[in-house]
Amino acid sequence: MTIGKAKVAVGFIVVGALTAVFGAVLLFVGPAVMNDQVIKQAMAIDKSKVAVGFIVAGVLTVFFGTVLTFVGPIIIDDQVVKNTVIDPNNEISYTMWKDVPVPFYMSVYFFNVLNPKEILDGEKPMVEQKGPYVYRKRIQKDNITFHANGTVSYREYRTYFFEPSMSSGNESDVVTIPNMLVLPQDSAKTHRLQEFNSSNTGLFTINTGKDDIRKVHKVDSWNGLTELNYWRTPQCNMINGTAGQMWPPFMTRESTLPFYSPDACRSMELVYQRDGQMKGIPLYRYVAPKTLFANGTDYAPNEGFCPCRQSGLLNVSSCRHNSPVFISHPHFFNADPVLLDYVLGLNPTEDEHGLFIDIHPLTGVPLNVSIRLQLNLYMKRVSGITETGKISEVVMPMIWFEESGYIDGPILTNFHTNLVILPSVMEYMQYGFITLGLVTIVIAALVHHKVKRSRTNLTMTSTGVDNPAASFTENGAHYQERKEKCTINNSEK
Missing domain, CATH: 1.20.58 (Methane Monooxygenase Hydroxylase; Chain G, domain 1)
Structure with a gap:
């Protein structure tokens, strides 16, 4: 900038x-x-x-x-x-928006099942965490089209490159996780993650901020939709906030960070936690409130995301081909403690499993990001399917991801010079x-x-x-x- x-x-x-x-x-x-x-x-x-x-x-x-x-x-x-508006004439800021120069990494952790045979006999699952398997993530926007109403459309493509030096294993490692189709167990190789390569997050149309800087980066539509049809209430189907990479400038401690996540099939909102600094640059830290994945009983506005189970679980089966998949924080952090009683080997802490975004409040630019989410499978005995055995009803953690990145090097120096010094x-x-x-x-x-x-x-x-x-x-x-x-x-x- x-x-x-x-x-x-x-x-x-x-x-x-x-x-x-x-x-x-x-x-x-x-x-x-x-x-x-x-x-x-x-x-x-x-x-x-x-x-x-x-x-x-x-x-x-x-x-x-x-x-x-x-x-x-x-x-x-x-x-x-002038430098926040999405405009090709702003060469540096536009290039940073189009091809994010900050190195992002996807760290993947598997929950390796230690007692698959005992689970079929009705015993509690016992898991151990394996990982991280780290992938460098390249983000690039394509099919960029500016519109007369002050919006711009694009598709964002994601490419992953395995980083052996940053990983605690290699892609040929074998882990045992529940099979979503047959249920007993699936010896999965970690290289399946490469199937995400060259995938995109859908067609986003966002505001450029040219007419109103308060709207910059805010989503106007996604795949042509201004609202979703996955959920039971209009509020839950709303597409709010930005695409999750930048936010409007001039933030205050009362500001929130709303964004739409195609992976979670919903809009989410982070809240201010505290002030901080990153190499002399002032920042606000935003975290997920406990109500983010709360069920409708504990937090009424989330009733539209039901049918629900315990608080801390988001049922995404309606947007995942009716698969019994739930999203949560890793190790069921900030979830109902009863979930920890059903699975052995989990130890949630905020430092390791809470998500956060550090924002420079003057510009709305993220300085340090760590988004952590976990995929869980709801398992139970199914009559007529012998492979399910005597399995107990349980929400089984399978895998969790951490997307992280932070500004450093010449970009951070330029940022510090122009916006601090x-x-x-x-x-x-x-x-x-x-x-x-x-x-x-x-x-x-x-x-x-x-x-x-x-x-x-x-x-x-x-x-x-x-x-x-x-x-x-x-x-x-x-x-x-x-x-x-x-x-x-x-x-x-």
Whole structure:
């Protein structure tokens, strides 16, 4: 993101500051130099006028600093708006939006079943987590089409590349998980994840923000739909928020992060948790509220996502070909504790299994992201299918994903320079101008007062008011004159 005008403005501020500092130096040094020149060259320079000139300069400096306190933020906000709008003319920001330069990684964890035969006999499942199997994720938008109503359509393609050095296993590893079709067990190879390569998230149409920056990145439609048809209530079928990559700028702590997730078949909303910093850049951390996957009994607005089971599970069978699949946080974090009693080997913690997004509030740009979701299979004994044995009714964790990425390198440096350093410089400079102007006014006023007082003393001295000897001599002369006049008058008589 570039902020050219802000840099130019700061340049002028620095030049102005140097000029003001030079003027302040002259305020101290100038009178001494001038006095020396007056003595040497016998030139009469009115110091009082010079002091008045510096007073005027100080007033102008204070005025400029005061104006800058109002104009500075406007300049920054204007540049944020111009660089946030989705516009091909914004080369850097548009390129970042089109081909996300930040490295994203998909970490995959499997729940390897340790006792498959015992499960068929009705015992509790026992699992161990295997992973991570890490894939570098490339995100690229294609079929980009701008529309006259201030929206843009695109398809986003995802490509995954396995990263052996970041993984704790390889793609030939075999794990035992429930088979969604037959149920007893399925020895699955992890390379099946590559089937997602070159997949896309559907046709998104989002607002460019050109007409209203508050709408930038917000979804206008998905696959031509302005609402879904998976769920039971209009509220649950709403497509809210952005596509989940960026949000409108100028966020506050009261702001939320709504976004539509095609993978979850619904809109979701994160809430503010706390302030933070990332390498000097201020951020807001947003997390999932406990009500995100709560059932309709615990949170009435979620009734439309039912039929529900325990809180912490989202039934997505209606958008997954009626497969008995549920989404949750990994290890049933923030879910009903009873789910942990049905499966052995789970240990949920917020640090490892909670999802979060760190947002730069001024721009709405995510700085650090970690989205963690788990796929679960609802299992029970099915009459007539001998493979289900005596299996107990249970929501079985199968696999969980973590999509993570953060801004670093030259992008972070550019971000920090333009959106942290420059605004800070402008803020310090505006108060510096005010302080310098006030100091200049005070010193110049004192100099002016001193010059005026010296001139008054000089006048009084020349008239004898402050010179007793001169006054005595003058009075003596008058007395002698009166005495001579009296002597002449007496001789005439």
